[in-house]
């Protein structure tokens with residue numbers, strides 16, 4: 001579903017669920033991806049070397065480019081960031097991430113979340129990312145985005161989801177969120 005056509009989830013019909021008061025909604029959101037290889041109970045993450053979330057432990061991912069599907073973008077980002085090919089890629093979720101404090105702005109992104117059940121090749125460090133494997137049952141959530149501890153356990157459980165997360169401008173704390181599980185893609 002395009003984020004430009006309608007609100008990003010079932011709850012989105014009520015504007016404040018997206019973090020905006022009536023009449024304040026942005027006209028569009030950047031589309032981006034996350035792709036999480038999960039192999040033998042281990043999750044492949046990256047230590048982000050630059051850009052949004054620099055220093056955090058995050059899933060490989062990045063912007064959807066013109067002419068690309070979200071899944072193509074997810075696979076390309078894994079290739080670019082870690083020099084491996086993700087296999088068995090499946091769509092698992094869609095999120096609206098909104099960064100706002102006192103004033104509304106368009107600092108929002110719509111993120112397509114994927115998992116992969118394999119990789120071809122050995123992950124390598126690049127300018128953007130240093131690979132780290134972590135046991136899925138014992139993730140270091142204090143080194144990750146604040147929302148990850150809420151939705152990642154569902155992803156690791158094999159569930160699908162949509163959600164809206166409203167964070168501070170710096171992304172270091174969460175104002176509120178909503179999530180639906182068991183979504184068909």
Ligand SMILES: COc1nc(N)nc2c1ncn2[C@H]1C[C@H](O)[C@@H](COP(=O)(O)OP(=O)(O)OP(=O)(O)O)O1
Pocket residue numbers: 031032033034050051052053058059060061062063064097111145146147148165167171
């Ligand atoms: C707000 O909470 C977030 N949680 C998680 N888990 N991931 C997030 C959050 N906010 C952003 N992200 C992810 C989503 C994307 O993978 C990246 C940011 O996307 P962007 O398109 O800006 O990616 P860059 O790495 O800066 O740029 P490229 O597209 O040039 O690779 O962060």
